[in-house]
Amino acid sequence: MQQQLKTIFEGQKAQRQQTGVPSVQERIAYLKKLKYSIQQRESAVFNALALDLRKSEFEAAVTEVYFIYSEIDFAIRHLRHWTRPKRTKSTLSNLFTKNRITYQPKGTCLVIAPWNYPFQLTMGPLISALAAGNTVMIKPSEYSIHTSNIIFEILSAVFDPSLVYCALGDQEISTTLLALPFDHIFFTGSTQVGQIVMQAAAKHLSSVTLELGGKSPVLIDRDTDLQKVAEKVAWGKLLNAGQTCIAPDYLLIQQSQEEQFIQFFQAAVTRFIYKPSGAIDTDSYPKIITPKHLSRLQQLTDDACTRGACIAWKGTGDSKDTFAPTVLQNVPLDSRVMQEEIFGPILPIITYNTLEEAIKFVQDRPKPLALYIFSNSTKTTDHVLKNVSSGGACVNDVILHVSNLHLPFGGVNHSGTGSSHGYFGFKAFSHERSIMYQSKFGLSQLIYPPYTDKGRLLKWLKRLM
Structure with a gap:
């Protein structure tokens, strides 16, 4: 397999x-072929996602398949504009020149995809x-094997391996691929594995886009509608059973609001995923x-409880493949x-007394992939956004910022590097090449040596600066 992958890479x-370099028309044709191949196997994709993660057809459609249709259509619609050379101005040092920024493909690229959104985060x-x-x-990931197999089928049906190749297998395949001198590597996964990918890329000076994760906080201001906030947090926490890189990871809330929030959260979770009988609705909960x-x-839960945390509420329905939603209070910070x-669907709650205390709590930790702020005060929201760094942020909602293809999606430091989606994904896989066209009236000869008689010119330049 090692030699086979090397042969395909060299091919x-x-x-x-x-x-x-393929023309814009050829690239659009590739994207249309990809969409057609997915559409032909759409029901098989839904079935694979159900087998791997027990995703309902609705959740799979909204968060995986239809999301990809939108991204394909968006790229097709905007590609001519994206690829058009961008004019830039001249400066004093290069008067009379024409200056352009053009976009070159980086070359041969590697995409290593995760298992939690195995279709979307491969195809995107x-x-x-x-x-x-x-x-x-x-x-693609070996954990979501059914989805990986259908991805292989989709791609093999319309693309020659010299253009797109899907390598199935375990970690050894990833290790073999990372040893090759790719021009760009796009990795989605954990911070720990992201460090390994970055080390491998450094050996060949390959550029990287790392979409990682981290602990995305939810900061709740005192003036919010707690019931609505609890519903939104519950939805974000339950989506894909919490197996989402931008899921609300922990909650920062005023102590006086804590108990009421837990009641509203419990009610929302019960309404979302439990049947009247009290059993988990497996059609709605992956x-x-x-x-x-x-x-x-x-x-994680046992460790927190051993250290002094308490389970404020836990739903029923733990099984061999299901973890019931759990709320933790009094959570030790070293747990x-x-x-x-x-x-996963565990929500630790941390209480704070002042807004500055909550801000410092987030500042003292690695920068998260997402920051969620719930407040009716523009002043408060702006203050938090100004003082807390994160890959992205969403005000008065969770997760939905990822659905806007006009926005870059990506992390910062521990939560990743680089951006994806729409134009920002196009840029991630492109080299922005600067080109200067000198005119026949160029003045560059004025700065040629010898420099012994350039005193008057230097004084003139100094005045202009």
């Missing part, structure tokens, strides 16, 4: 050298890479991807649940 390099970077004119090798990940969530990204 993609050689093919591009022979054929050159692929769309951007094709729009930018690259060749691509893709490694499963945890593997027993290993399920066991980790239990360990694992406050040190690691949770990636």
